[in-house]
Amino acid sequence: MKQDLAIEAFSALSQPTRLEAFRLLVKQEPDGLPAGEIARRLDVPHNTMSTHLAILSRAGLISAQRHSRSMIYRVELSAVRKLVMFLLKDCCNGQPELCAPLIDEISRSCSTSGACCG
Template sequence: MESEQAILALAALAQSTRLGVFRLLVKHEPDGLAAGDIAKALAVPQNTMSAHLAILARAGLVMSARKSRSIIYRANLPAFQDLTSFMVEDCCGGRAELCAPAAGCKPVRARRARITA
């Protein structure tokens, strides 16, 4: 990945709504979500959401495909992996074991059971 592409991707994620969109799409992999469903989930007007999705798409972080009358958006996980790899490629002076597990998925946090009396 080139520096300019990394800057574009980081700039796209450096806004709360777009970061929320990307995280929401990651949660809905591999099926993705329709643009209207994303807007509803984040309580953002659809025209505003369209602008945010366009910025994420230009940065290469989301992909879209038409499905019937909807446009389904998905997180571009390989592009995000490239970005994170770019960010840590010179990590720890070439001693990758010091950076582990920087590129791994975190396990989903277990929810505590509610005890009702």
Template sequence: MESEQAILALAALAQSTRLDVFRLLAKHEPEGLPAGEIAKALTVPQNTMSSHLAILSRAGLVTARRFSRSIVYRADLKAFQSVVLFMLRDCCDGRPEICGPLIEDLTPCCAPKPRRKAHV
């Protein structure tokens, strides 16, 4: 990731409504939410929400897909991961005693479900 892309993503998240939108969409992965539901959930006028979603989309943090008459937005968690990894690259000059606790705190709150073995 280039510095300019990281700056664009961080700037997009540096506004309270957009941060709330991204967090809401992350909670609704992988299904996503229609724009109207996002606006309603956050009590933001739809035209204002459209502007926020456009900024997040240009920053590469959300994706949109049209389904009939509605547009469903999803958080791009891979893009967010790239931003976080960009910020942590060269963390603490490679000293594990400093960056270890930080990395531990970043461990996901929910472990992935174990895959079932197929019976043959």
């Protein structure tokens, strides 16, 4: 991942409502959620939520698919994986054993939550 794309993703996630929406969608993988349901669960006006979802979408972190009259939003797990790898690319100065606890914790978290960056 290029630095400018990582910065755009982090910028999109740096606002509380967008971060909450992103985390909610991670929990809903692989089914996703309609925009109205996201707004309802986060108690955010629909038009405001649409703006936040558009920012996350432009950053490549989520995508939307029309289903009847609703837009279903899902996390782009490949983008999340690239973002995590961007952060960990130079991890531990070439000593993978130092990163093992971090990788184990990520694996446990994915197994426990049912959503992962697979």
